[in-house]
Amino acid sequence: MLRLDSLGQRYGEHLVLDDISLTVPDGQLLCVVGPSGCGKSTLLRTVAGLLPVREGAISIDGEPVAGVPERLAVVFQDYGRSLFPWLSVRENVALPLRRRGMGRAERRDEAERMLERVGLDGAGRRHPWQLSGGMQQRVAIARALVCRPSLLLMDEPFGSLDAQTREDLEDLLLEVHRAEGTTIVFVTHDIDESVYVGDRVVVLSAGPGSRVVLDLPVVLPGKREQIGTRGLPEFVGLRAEVGRAVRGSAP
Ligand SMILES: Nc1ncnc2c1ncn2[C@@H]1O[C@H](COP(=O)(O)OP(=O)(O)OP(=O)(O)O)[C@@H](O)[C@H]1O
Numbered sequence: 001m002l003r004l005d006s007l008g009q010r011y012g013e014h015l016v017l018d019d020i021s022l023t024v025p026d027g028q029l030l031c032v033v034g035p036s037g038c039g040k041s042t043l044l045r046t047v048a049g050l051l052p053v054r055e056g057a058i059s060i061d062g063e064p065v066a067g068v069p070e071r072l073a074v075v076f077q078d079y080g081r082s083l084f085p086w087l088s089v090r091e092n093v094a095l096p097l098r099r100r101g102m103g104r105a106e107r108r109d110e111a112e113r114m115l116e117r118v119g120l121d122g123a124g125r126r127h128p129w130q131l132s133g134g135m136q137q138r139v140a141i142a143r144a145l146v147c148r149p150s151l152l153l154m155d156e157p158f159g160s161l162d163a164q165t166r167e168d169l170e171d172l173l174l175e176v177h178r179a180e181g182t183t184i185v186f187v188t189h190d191i192d193e194s195v196y197v198g199d200r201v202v203v204l205s206a207g208p209g210s211r212v213v214l215d216l217p218v219v220l221p222g223k224r225e226q227i228g229t230r231g232l233p234e235f236v237g238l239r240a241e242v243g244r245a246v247r248g249s250a251p
Helices: 040-047 089-098 104-117 133-145 163-180 191-197 226-231 233-249
Strands: 002-011 014-024 029-033 055-060 072-075 151-155 183-187 200-204 212-217
Touching (some): 029 163, 029 191, 040 151, 040 183, 072 133, 089 104, 104 133, 163 183, 191 226, 200 233, 212 233, 226 233
Parallel strands (some): 029 183
Antiparallel strands (some): 002 014, 002 055, 200 212
């Protein structure tokens, strides 16, 4: 469980986040949306231990966050720079397992299992630069999940992909989330995307000093599916509610 208690964050004198309190239960996929510059990435960077906690507290499974937490993985938008071009796809995915002291054969098997999970079985011997952007982001997701993190942070992970690939990866994320049960905090600009992938959507107000202005559970009937789900009256209603909160909080 991830817990934020009255979290505040600033860059020098510039207050970015103010009094953010949230509890994310195990296995939840939480989406965070808000106007540009409101502090979504700052929130993720703080949870990831990349920025010191200035006010309030963060804990993961009851342990206060101080430095980069052990069982945490992060996927950024910029897949092109997140993979090592000189390593094969399989070696990229297996890399985090080295630090765990896992033997070579076991590392290879685990990497192959994750590649299969993200629909890239057979691509293990290729290099990242031989793959499309969408395939590279699948590799980044496989690498993030290979250590079975207790928390996965995703910062606009599909932001630079074309619409079709983006939809494919949203569905892949839902599938992997169902199978692995990982707790995920997913930052996106895209209101539709937040309602489509989220179990819950949190909207931050415009800065300086962003706060939570909406905390909405997403309950949709049936299995999510791109065309059908987005046409449901429940989906349309939730999207409008999130849209109003984002627009209402914009400067
Ligand atoms: N390293 C930094 N030093 C100083 N100010 C920063 C730094 N990083 C971000 N900021 C400022 O903090 C505020 C929040 O930035 P952040 O990137 O967290 O917002 P965001 O909601 O993720 O934005 P976007 O949606 O446009 O990606 C902005 O005003 C930004 O200019």
